[in-house]
Amino acid sequence: KIYSQEDFEGMRKASQMTAQCLDALVPLVQPGVTTQDIDDFVFKFGKERGGVPATLNYRGYTKSCCTSINRVICHGIPDPKKKLKEGDIVNIDVTYIVDGWHGDSSRMYPVGKLKPAAKRLIEVTHESLMRALDAAKPGNTTGDIGHAIQEYVESERCSVVRDFCGHGVGKLFHDMPNILHYGQKGTGIKLMPGMIFTIEPMVNLGRPDVRVLKDGWTAETKDKTLSAQFEHSIGITSTGCDIFTTSPAGLFNPMEPETG
Ligand SMILES: CCc1ccsc1-c1ccc(O)c(O)c1
Ligand SMILES: [Mn+2]
Ligand SMILES: [Mn+2]
Ligand SMILES: [Mn+2]
Numbered sequence: 066k067i068y069s070q071e072d073f074e075g076m077r078k079a080s081q082m083t084a085q086c087l088d089a090l091v092p093l094v095q096p097g098v099t100t101q102d103i104d105d106f107v108f109k110f111g112k113e114r115g116g117v118p119a120t121l122n123y124r125g126y127t128k129s130c131c132t133s134i135n136r137v138i139c140h141g142i143p144d145p146k147k148k149l150k151e152g153d154i155v156n157i158d159v160t161y162i163v164d165g166w167h168g169d170s171s172r173m174y175p176v177g178k179l180k181p182a183a184k185r186l187i188e189v190t191h192e193s194l195m196r197a198l199d200a201a202k203p204g205n206t207t208g209d210i211g212h213a214i215q216e217y218v219e220s221e222r223c224s225v226v227r228d229f230c231g232h233g234v235g236k237l238f239h240d241m242p243n244i245l246h247y248g249q250k251g252t253g254i255k256l257m258p259g260m261i262f263t264i265e266p267m268v269n270l271g272r273p274d275v276r277v278l279k280d281g282w283t284a285e286t287k288d289k290t291l292s293a294q295f296e297h298s299i300g301i302t303s304t305g306c307d308i309f310t311t312s313p314a315g316l317f318n319p320m321e322p323e324t325g
Contacts, residue, residue, distance in 0.1 A: 067259035068235060072166075073300050073307060076235060076261060079116070080168030080298050080309030082161045086110045087172050088314045094174040096151045100132035104143035107159055116161030119169070119238045126282065131158040131171070133283075138226055138267050138275060138292040140282040151177035154187060156294045160238060167238050169263050170310035171296040175319050182270060183291055184320055189221045190268040190293040191318045197246075197264045201299055201306040205256050211248030214266050226267035226292070228275045228284070234298050235261045258303045265296035 068076075086107060093106055108129040111118055118129035126142075133141035133156040134149070141156075149155060158171035173187045193214045200213040218225050231244030242254045246266040271290030278285065286292050295317070299306040311317070 066233065066235065066240065067257060068261050068300065069259065072235065072261070075164055075166040076168065076298065076300060076309045077307075079161055079163035079166040080170065081313065082111070082114055082116045082163055083159050083168040083170045084310045084312050086159055086161070087157065087170060088312055088316045090157055091174065091316055091319075094149065094155065094157075094176060096149055096177055098149050099145050100134070100141070100143040100147045100149070100155075101145035103132050103157060104128050104130055111161050116163050119160035119162050119167050123238065131156070133158070133292075133294065135291055136286045136289050138269070138284040138286060139229055139294060140284050142280060142282055149176045152179060152183070154179065154183050154291065154293060158294075158296065165236050167234050167236070167298075168310060169234050169238070169296060169298045171265065171294055172317060173293050173295060173319060186223065186268065186270050186291050186293045187318075187320050189218060189223050190266060191295050191320070193218050193266045193268060194264060194295045194297065197266065198297065198299065198306060198308060201256065201264065201301060203256055203258055203301060203303060206251055206253045207242055207244055207256070208248040208252030209250050210264060211245040211253070212250045215247035218266070218268050224269045224271065224273040226269060226273050226275060229265075229267060231263040231265045231296075233260075233262045256301050258301050260301040261298070263296055263298050265294060267292055267294045
């Protein structure tokens, strides 16, 4: 589907609410906070601003966000019994719907001080999304995006999860094309101005294999190693891409050295 500049405005509005929420969550993510506390915050933040969480009652899912800790790859379900602890890494994935537009984004949050391996995984995962964004431009294909991610991640001796992909987004939460986070250059769909989709690489310290728990949602690494993810919603422009879910406070990567 090819969207217009007016559509891009609608995506920007929904996406910036999501990005502002992800910024506002930073001080909340501390040892002792539960993932249900995070879910309550996300629901309230949207309610106060006219945004509806897309995950609420989506395919039977009953929470306002996903909270994926350590070995959880994605789709972690907020839980009043699940307390964050020092050294955890947690992905918080939020999608607000505003005027029908879906702003889908996720980031990693460190809980207190991290061990070096956890810190490195967050850096590698963030950088893989940055390389993907550099490849997201007209004249390239979806395979160029996947190749950029896979080549970098594997050069850092990490692995790319294959079981979940990025996706078209806009008036629908999920649409074509699927955006694979691995693949060969020049394969897949040609990127055209007006396309809107997410890129959401999931990177493991160990093997790529996934195990879904009995709750039907929680996806974990089979080998129990750490997993991280970052996600942006973007629109392809004539020269590259607009990153709709950019953090207004510059907080997207938590491992960036404190400025100033
Ligand atoms: C929990 C929401 C959900 C349910 C089935 S897939 C899914 C989901 C979660 C986060 C996403 O970024 C996404 O695109 C889909
Ligand atoms: Mn994880
Ligand atoms: Mn998401
Ligand atoms: Mn998504």
